[in-house]
Amino acid sequence: MEKFGYLRDVVTLALDPEKCVGCGMCLMVCPQEVLSMQNGSAAIENRDHCMECGACARNCPTEAITVKAGVGCAAAVINTALGRDGSSCCCVIENDDSVTGEAGAPECC
């Protein structure tokens, strides 16, 4: 399989090991193998592979993981900058400040 790697040192993923209970949900939902389990606690293994989908933060029962969840879609960024909705492209970034992917999650299709 081909190897992919996007830009380095840009993602907003953060993990607080103090809060982690080691349930492993974040490892399960991550589609990019970003996290690993080390001594009963989650750890960020491949930080640059993170695509900020927000699945780990959303499924963390103790809010140990935070990430500015969003969709990596240039058309969505343009639409938002131009103040347009998703009519021309299906992608819209609604809320820039969604930290844990709580409300105002970005959208794309």
Next chain:
Amino acid sequence: MVGSVETQVGKIPRITHVLGWADHFGSIKARWGVRRMNFKVDPGLYAMGNPDEKSKVFVTANYKMSFDRLRKALAGRDAWILILDTNGINVWCAAGKGTFGTEELVRRIDFCKLAQIVIHRELILPQLSGPGVAAHLVKKHSGFKVIYGPIESNDLPRFLDAGCKATSDMRKKSFSTRERTVLVPVELVGTLKWGLIVLPSLFLIGGFAGVGGFWESAGRYGLFAVVAYVCAVFSGAVLTPVLLPWLPGRAFSFKGLMMGIVMAILVAVFWPGNFEAWAGRAEIFAWFFLIPSISAFLGMNFTGASTYTSLSGVRKEMEWAVPLEIVGSGIGLLLWILSLFTV
């Protein structure tokens, strides 16, 4: 839809795993952007085969392609399929949007009286619904435990046969050449509306150039511009996505730019232009700005279809890519106009 299954709470419509020609034709249309936003299934609970109160429950979006893939993967099994209302959008995007989310799932479980239909309390969700669904909150509000299945429904039989255990390859989102290639038609259709404005404009402007008659000039200068533009679109919307992992750089704009430079060289080599005169040189030189700029822009746009770009990364690359694309196109356009109207 083939009949129905009698349950505690009444009749549940039954479906089969067989995909007919209409299903396949619908998928092809959606891939080409034809009525893609209206390729839906009615949300609700469906029976696959002869499920009973112990049968597993699978949850998916009401995008018909998601639904079709799930029922195909469940061929020969008895199961319940719970379809959420995601406005006809696929699982991953709907999860990002929040429509495939905790709230809708809890509501749909309640609405379909799932707790009366099955005696267990487990749901199998596609892993890519993770950005929208908080498993612990679903458990809290509905009593149902969320089990994240594999990313691809193709892997469901292996997952189920292993006792609901996913291997690491089932949990990693791939982006194979085939997966990238099926996205190309939608990318191309996306450039069509621009093409409808740009192509006739290039042809017409070319017609007023040079010393000959309108049609003669259009056939010479306009046609070259049309061919060059089509090559630029082909470079950015077809070659860049397909050759993605082999193009240099990490930023999609850069990959598109590199492809565009190669394409500009190819266009220059194969076009029988007049490089002796200054005007002829400027004309081809203009496309050395235009083709890479257009290709970089379309490459950048492919971030939205890719499976591994982050929003922070896209913002970062756009910081330099967007100015470069605008300036590059501006210079190219200016050079092209100048080349046409200086003798």
